[in-house]
Amino acid sequence: DGGITQSPKYLFRKEGQNVTLSCEQNLNHDAMYWYRQDPGQGLRLIYYSQIVNDFQKGDIAEGYSVSREKKESFPLTVTSAQKNPTAFYLCASSLGRSSYNEQFFGPGTRLTVL
Amino acid sequence: ELKVEQNPLFLSMQEGKNYTIYCNYSTTSDRLYWYRQDPGKSLESLFVLLSNGAVKQEGRLMASLDTKARLSTLHITAAVHDLSATYFCAVVSGYALNFGKGTSLLVTP
Numbered sequence: 001d002g003g004i005t006q007s008p009k010y011l012f013r014k015e016g017q018n019v020t021l022s023c024e025q026n027l028n029h030d031a032m033y034w035y036r037q038d039p040g041q042g043l044r045l046i047y048y049s050q051i052v053n054d055f056q057k058g059d060i061a062e063g064y065s066v067s068r069e070k071k072e073s074f075p076l077t078v079t080s081a082q083k084n085p086t087a088f089y090l091c092a093s094s095l096g097r098s099s100y101n102e103q104f105f106g107p108g109t110r111l112t113v114l
Numbered sequence: 115e116l117k118v119e120q121n122p123l124f125l126s127m128q129e130g131k132n133y134t135i136y137c138n139y140s141t142t143s144d145r146l147y148w149y150r151q152d153p154g155k156s157l158e159s160l161f162v163l164l165s166n167g168a169v170k171q172e173g174r175l176m177a178s179l180d181t182k183a184r185l186s187t188l189h190i191t192a193a194v195h196d197l198s199a200t201y202f203c204a205v206v207s208g209y210a211l212n213f214g215k216g217t218s219l220l221v222t223p
Contacts, residue, residue: 031209033210040123040215040216041216042118042202042213042214042215042216043157043202043204043211043213044213045210045211048209048210050209056209058210090156090157102147102159102162103211105149105156105157106156107156108155110154
């Protein structure tokens with residue numbers, strides 16, 4: 001089955017720790033995205049990547065880092081510099097690099113800071 | 115900066131009733147998406163509206179786009195409990211999507 005997988009589903013982080021959220025897709029999509037969702041809010045863009053070895057900051061990139069070493073993988077690291085990381089994180093992908101390609105979403109990772 | 119506003123943000127309606135959710139956006143765009151999200155779940159694509167005047171229907175939901183007014187509507191006909199969810203509109207901006215805050219819909223007997 002083609003799709004987007006995210007792991008883990010739930011993640012707990014202690015203050016001062018870095019954690020990495022996994023996102024994998026087997027849709028052969030060029031572009032991948034990371035969004036953050038807070039309760040009662042829409043999604044906000046953290047980072048996106050249109051092609052391997054290239055990525056761009058979104059609206060709320062501070063305290064986050066990404067890599068895109070393989071087409072199918074786009075991991076997100078939440079660093080200790082992110083002051084309020086508790087949120088629901090959604091990864092998405094789209095077919096091409098055009099802004100008009102429909103985005104498909106993974107199941108999400110819920111991160112909680114203890 | 116593109117702003118996307120949805121209203122209402124919360125909607126409680128009885129089964130069998132009709133209602134419309136509105137999505138306004140601040141700058142020109144000719145592509146708009148509607149998504150559904152169940153509690154604790156990811157986003158499910160409902161509609162992709164590609165041009166001015168586009169209208170799409172799926173079951174009890176119908177979406178339309180007026181790019182001149184920068185307005186999209188999601189109309190619910192004869193609501194049923196299964197439609198209870200949060201509905202988001204999203205507008206293309208640059209290489210990503212700008213989302214509204216969502217409309218939480220609760221359909222009651």
